[in-house]
């Protein structure tokens with residue numbers, strides 16, 4: 001996984017100055033957040049379902065080997081194939097081998113975050129196979145050579161005027177003066193172009209929201225129907241997914257489905273929930289002749305049994321992202337990982353290395369909103385703190401911060417010194433901000449004052465000093 | 474190579490969980506859970522008497538932007554013809570090879586020259602659902618000789634016939650019906666369809682008809698003795 005998270009600070013600078021991006025993010029807040037709120041409020045059993053969902057996933061993770069083996073056995077029974085991939089390279093190779101066996105030239109793709117994680121498109125292109133994304137958002141960013149900026153709305157950062165110019169460039173087959181102002185016109189054009197790809201592709205690749213151990217099925221949830229045409233029309237269907245997606249039974253899947261759509265888009269059920277089991281049967285009139293599942297580990301198994309196990313419960317609903325004030329201010333690209341937002345900040349250091357993604361656990365105000373809305377009750381803030389501790393322990397924190405934290409810790413363990421320090425600092429700050437009430441610049445805290453002013457402490461000493469004098473209520 | 478990858482992943486999991494393969498007794502317990510497939514929390518919207526469930530199915534389907542017509546058992550062809558007329562659609566329809574959908578062209582309004590998978594230019598498709606799900610207003614479609622899966626996705630307008638007696642409460646009832654369909658595993662493709670295809674990928678404005686049908690029309694056949702009197 002290519003991670004540029006170490007550049008988080010630079011990335012953010014670009015993001016907060018991007019007016020287009022700010023507009024897109026503002027729509028997200030009114031859209032996803034409001035709809036989720038309404039959907040959750042309409043279901044009295046939502047809390048109980050969260051507990052149930054959490055219990056199902058915890059149970060599955062504790063017996064992950066067994067359920068994966070059971071899943072594999074059912075897939076084989078139905079005539080499908082399972083490819084185990086400890087790392088990204090093995091997964092990419094498995095996909096390439098299948099494509100080559102079937103002489104594939106074009107591959108259509110439904111949205112798959114795991115395929116993004118292993119950078120499958122670039123790999124296939126490098127080997128002479130053309131991957132075509134079919135989810136509208138993924139298609140747009142593929143044409144623009146960008147990365148997804150959101151796990152369920154990958155092109156959320158792109159304005160429709162930008163989509164229009166991208167389409168004009170990429171679709172020379174249409175008249176140059178065609179109208180492309182309205183979302184409808186843009187969608188219709190993409191639909192026409194992608195229909196041809198669906199009908200012409202040799203292999204279809206989808207992700208999976210769930211794998212069902214009981215039946216050997218893969219389950220995808222979409223609104224567009226692109227994942228369906230992707231897997232139904234070509235002769236080969238490859239599911240590119242990861243080991244923690246397995247759940248025991250169809251009933252368990254149902255519990256998670258009830259949480260997923262509501263938490264993601266505020267729908268009760270997405271337009272299409274598709275349960276796919278093996279290749280087509282002898283008397284089926286359509287469907288793929290071959291069914292393959294690529295099961296990626298890529299660092300996930302290492303997270304089991306430790307303080308980060310709970311993150312593997314994630315069902316990728318994006319609620320934590322939609323409710324994150326940091327994501328809402330900087331957007332997805334700043335995180336420099338295909339998984340942005342709170343889930344990304346916890347998951348990315350687990351899958352890549354903490355060295356590569358060191359800034360991410362700090363890209364949070366620890367406000368706790370993500371955990372509140374997470375349908376799987378994943379303690380994201382606690383995990384972010386764990387990563388920060390590891391970062392500090394492994395000397396990945398910048399020298400100035402380390403020095404500052406040490407100095408603070410030294411003083412905090414010596415009350416007289418602490419009182420002296422805070423008293424001095426308070427008086428100094430009052431002096432500096434005299435008459436204005438705010439400080440626009442502060443030495444050693446430039447990063448903080450660059451985007452906001454520091455209120456000047458009121459005269460009369462520190463809180464502790466005033467508390468002692470009985471001045472506080 | 475393939476086998477060693479498999480062992481690498483499974484051993485990685487066991488090492489992290491600080492144990493070997495699950496013991497015989499745990500295995501029996503887990504396999505028992507798989508065989509019993511217990512339900513967990515079933516929301517109250519998934520329960521109720523037949524009339525309440527049928528009413529909820531209709532309301533939820535409409536909330537998902539589908540349209541619903543409720544007809545007597547002999548009214549299916551007329552309901553299809555009516556929709557085609559109202560929306561100025563072509564009279565040529567692709568129809569699934571389900572015997573319950575024979576004779577749609579009997580009164581000469583519709584032309585059926587294809588039974589089964591649609592051609593890429595077929596604009597109207599007609600299929601029959603295995604069940605309706607009241608909880609979510611969802612249609613459950615199972616692939617097989619009588620129900621091609623591409624018919625659910627390719628035509629611009631998808632018309633689905635479902636019987637009132639096949640309206641189930643919640644997802645749990647739907648899974649049970651699926652298991653009952655065949656003894657050797659699930660049908661290849663089971664579609665749970667809730668409203669027409671849609672996308673919000675361009676500036677989060679909702680557009681219907683992304684890659685699948687723009688229009689989903691449900692024909693609910695009042696076939697139950699208690700449903701007829703409605």
Ligand code: SF4
Pocket residue numbers: 263313314315316317318319320321343370373374375376377378
């Ligand atoms: S961490 Fe929770 S809220 Fe975030 S995507 Fe995963 S399941 Fe959804």
